[in-house]
Amino acid sequence: MNQKSYTDSVHLYGRIWTATAIFLLLMAPTAICVHYNAWPEMQYVLKGLLGVAPIYWTVGIIEVLTYSPMLGTAGTYLSFVTGNLTNLKVPCALNAMEAAKVKAASEEGEVISTIAIATSSIVTTLIIAAGVLLLGYLQPILESPVLAPAFDNILPALFGGLGVVYISKNPKIAIVPLLFMVILFLLVPSLASSVGILVPVGALIAIGVSRILYKKGRL
Amino acid sequence: MTDFHVNSGFLYGVTAVIIVFVLAQSAFFLVKAARRAKQLGITGATIRKTIASSALFTVAPAVAILLGVITLSKFMGLPFPWLRLSVLGALTYELPAATSTATAMNLSLSQPISDAQAFGAIAWVMTLGIIPGIFLVLFGLKKIQGGVMSIKNKDPKWGNIFMDSMFLGMISAFVGMLFADIRLGLPGFIPIVVAAISAVIMGICGVLIKVCKVKWLEQYALPISMLGAMAASIPVTWLMA
Numbered sequence: 001m002n003q004k005s006y007t008d009s010v011h012l013y014g015r016i017w018t019a020t021a022i023f024l025l026l027m028a029p030t031a032i033c034v035h036y037n038a039w040p041e042m043q044y045v046l047k048g049l050l051g052v053a054p055i056y057w058t059v060g061i062i063e064v065l066t067y068s069p070m071l072g073t074a075g076t077y078l079s080f081v082t083g084n085l086t087n088l089k090v091p092c093a094l095n096a097m098e099a100a101k102v103k104a105a106s107e108e109g110e111v112i113s114t115i116a117i118a119t120s121s122i123v124t125t126l127i128i129a130a131g132v133l134l135l136g137y138l139q140p141i142l143e144s145p146v147l148a149p150a151f152d153n154i155l156p157a158l159f160g161g162l163g164v165v166y167i168s169k170n171p172k173i174a175i176v177p178l179l180f181m182v183i184l185f186l187l188v189p190s191l192a193s194s195v196g197i198l199v200p201v202g203a204l205i206a207i208g209v210s211r212i213l214y215k216k217g218r219l
Numbered sequence: 220m221t222d223f224h225v226n227s228g229f230l231y232g233v234t235a236v237i238i239v240f241v242l243a244q245s246a247f248f249l250v251k252a253a254r255r256a257k258q259l260g261i262t263g264a265t266i267r268k269t270i271a272s273s274a275l276f277t278v279a280p281a282v283a284i285l286l287g288v289i290t291l292s293k294f295m296g297l298p299f300p301w302l303r304l305s306v307l308g309a310l311t312y313e314l315p316a317a318t319s320t321a322t323a324m325n326l327s328l329s330q331p332i333s334d335a336q337a338f339g340a341i342a343w344v345m346t347l348g349i350i351p352g353i354f355l356v357l358f359g360l361k362k363i364q365g366g367v368m369s370i371k372n373k374d375p376k377w378g379n380i381f382m383d384s385m386f387l388g389m390i391s392a393f394v395g396m397l398f399a400d401i402r403l404g405l406p407g408f409i410p411i412v413v414a415a416i417s418a419v420i421m422g423i424c425g426v427l428i429k430v431c432k433v434k435w436l437e438q439y440a441l442p443i444s445m446l447g448a449m450a451a452s453i454p455v456t457w458l459m460a
Binding site: 006007009010011013017018020021024025026028029031032033035036037038039040041043044045047048049050051052056060061063064065066069070073074076077078080081082083084085086088090091094095096098099100103104105106107108110111114115116117118119120121122123124127128129131132135138143146149150151152154155156157160161162163164165166167170173174177178181182184185186189191192195198199200201202204206207209210214219 | 223229230233236237238240241242244245246247248249251252253255256259261265266268269270272273274276277278279280281282283284285286288289297299301302304305306307308309312315316318319320322323324334335336337338339340341342343344346347348349350351352353354355356357359360361363364367368371376377378379380381382383384385386387388389390391392393394395396397398399400401402409410411413414415416417418420421422425437438440441442444445446447448449450452453455456457460
């Protein structure tokens with residue numbers, strides 16, 4: 001099978017799985033309302049949506065545009081169904097490609113990223129299932145104040161390790177977006193709650209800087 | 220009308236269908252990618268290492284997601300949060316969605332929801348509030364990936380720099396976020412110290428891989444750095460908070 005036919009087949013199956021996922025996602029609340037014969041009042045749904053949709057619809061679209069080049073075709077179809085992109089699927093795919101010494105958007109990067117994301121989705125699902133089944137035993141441990149700082153600091157622990165690898169490999173590209181973001185968050189700390197929107201801003205700055213350096217022959 | 224309960228067998232049944240679907244989709248793409256990897260000459264050892272390291276990497280974030288399920292379960296029961304955080308969702312979105320709808324209905328989230336209509340409203344908002352992204356994947360991914368490939372094919376060197384720049388853009392945003400709380404004084408520096416510990420552990424792993432030739436560590440350096448820094452965050456928080 002050549003790359004084109006593999007990619008075409010991934011798109012075909014990816015669309016079938018994604019369309020089925022959308023159908024099932026919409027069927028879940030539908031089934032609840034039908035089973036209990038209790039349809040919610042539209043005004044409450046609209047009011048609830050008004051509180052989240054403007055930001056999360058924007059973030060959702062931005063995430064597709066920003067992350068799909070990194071995740072590859074199959075990785076994108078899979079990770080946008082299974083969710084938890086920023087805190088899990090994207091770093092997991094980046095780590096796997098880095099360790100396997102393959103580049104994103106290459107044929108090898110595509111398959112390694114897919115293997116990492118699929119494994120991560122299966123393991124996540126199994127851990128949550130086991131956790132739910134053993135909740136009585138696990139809840140006191142997981143919610144203990146002693147362990148709380150560890151779970152509060154997952155993102156710093158993740159991006160510290162990931163950051164040092166990528167920043168040390170590309171310091172010339174990294175310095176400007178990094179300084180911009182540090183200054184921005186120092187000036188407007190409340191932006192931390194909508195960091196997803198700033199990812200493409202960082203990417204655009206990094207691409208702009210690297211384009212200038214590339215044109216000048218400094219990369 | 221059927222009696223409603225947030226932990227009813229019916230809700231577990233609905234959740235089970237979707238969980239099985241997610242597992243099936245993941246297994247399908249795992250097998251498909253592994254077969255393609257072999258055709259491309261990627262060794263079975265590399266595939267196995269990728270699977271093992273991705274599994275290890277996933278443990279801590281997955282436990283954090285489980286904590287999210289527990290958080291939401293206090294008012295939504297276990298099955299629906301389990302469903303939401305296994306498909307498309309993330310706690311950073313699901314909690315505001317539930318809170319926003321509950322506020323609109325003047326509903327307290329300190330106890331399990333007992334009204335099916337209220338539960339249905341929250342379920343719809345949680346579902347609809349995050350769905351546009353997946354529609355864009357369904358209808359637009361081929362075009363987006365075509366654009367990426369044309370950049371790569373036009374100038375392969377620039378294509379690689381372009382991809383690295385995208386990664387750095389994402390990393391810059393999250394590293395910058397670590398500085399958001401430093402106005403709070405010493406406790407505000409905890410995320411920076413934890414990230415620095417993770418970076419140091421990663422640096423040590425790098426030395427072990429490159430200088431001491433500990434090759435197996437290549438796949439596990441990031442999970443080790445992350446778990447090490449998470450463990451270190453406990454005494455760090457105790458000292459700085």
